[in-house]
Amino acid sequence: MLKNKLNLDVDLKGQARIDEFAFVLLAGLVLIIVMMVAWTTTVTEVLDVYPPSISLKLKPGDSETLELSLNGTATNVTISTTGDIRTWLSFDKQNFDVSGSEVVTVFVTVPTVAVEKIYRGSIQIFFTGGNKSIPVTINVTKTPVQDLWKNFYFGDFSVSYSVGQEVLASKSSFEVSKGYFSEYSASLTHESLSQEKFEIVTGGFINILVDETNNAGNLIVEFNGEEVYNKNTKPGEVLIELNASQIKKSNTVTIKAGLPGWKFWMNTVYKISSAKFGIFYYGVSEKSFNFELGDKEVDNFKYALFVARVKDSNPTKDLIVKVNDKEIFKANRKATDYIQKVLNPGEIKLVKGTNLISFSTEPPDGFYNLADVALTVVYKG
Secondary structure, rough: HHHHHHHHHHHHHHHHHHHHHHHHHHHHHHHHHHHHHHHHHOOOOOEEEOOOEEEEEEEEOOEEEEEEEEEEEEEEEEEEEEEOOOOOEEEEOOEEEEEEEEEEEEEEEEOOOOEEEEEEEEEEEEEOOOOOOEEEEEEOOOOOEEEEEEEEEEEEEEEEEEEEEEEEEEEEEEEEEEEEEEOOOEEEEEEOOOOOOOEEEEEEEEEEEOOOOOOOOEEEEOOOOOOEEEEEOOOOEEEEEHHHHHHHOOOEEEEOHHHHHOOOOEEEEEEEEEEEEEEEEEEOOOEEEEEOOOOHHHHEEEEEEEEEEEEEEEEOEEEEEOOOOOEEEEEEOOOOOEEEEEEEEEEOOOOOOOEEEEEEEEOEEEEEEEEEEEEEEEEEO
């Protein structure tokens, strides 16, 4: 019996040692797997390059400058060239990292001894985990390269950015009273709120400053025939908020006194130093237009010309013009100014197919009334 117990104790102790060893071994394996995953996990690098291809038409001895736009995240970026044109291209940078966006200037020089034909090659962009290839075609010809152009007219229009408040009607130093035998009220009237301002109204206010009162009855305020205030009021400021739906193009504020109640021999009297009616407004009026470009107009793009005439403006605020969400103009201009800006490659982003040009201005009270707005795209024939 004792022998069997001793054997059982030995077996249990041995089993405990085995279980402890298995646990340690399992923990070690888990740690190794975690470390291997951490070591082998890499950050994915993504790089977009614009334009996706380059096509030029040049004469022997000609030179051209253009830009590559690199967007994304990439490390150890290197640039090289291949093909017939590999010695014709050089770059302002060839080894760098990209975090967000980077612009590379490409210098193209055609040898004076180049014969008339189409030369092909590519720009190779290598980075950690990937690469991009930009096909390059250069048509060398001794025939003079004529500039062609395409005009886009956008006409006359206005843009604005309005935010703030405006007092539309006011009255000062008056008295309202009411008794059982007499009544004197006061009115503030504003007519013909412009359609443009009416469309951006977000609310309104009535501000009354009471100087003196005998407190015999209530002060009553009506707005466009609707009662918006009716209280026994002490000297001081009264502020009444209005919502946008209450405000019309023509508005009237009526200020009255209420009856003195059982004090039939008295008049309720309110002496008012000032009363104002105003609006709050917020509105953004922008303009945008689509225009179409073909393959040749984009591939052979040389420069663009943006023009506009300022008829009226708030000259303290900038006019902002974008093409395909890239800013091409941002400056303030006064009435009668003529805007003319030349846009070289890299200053404007054009795409094959539908392009978008947009116009806006700055808050809180920017506005521009523009005329004869146009964009001319010049490209090589």
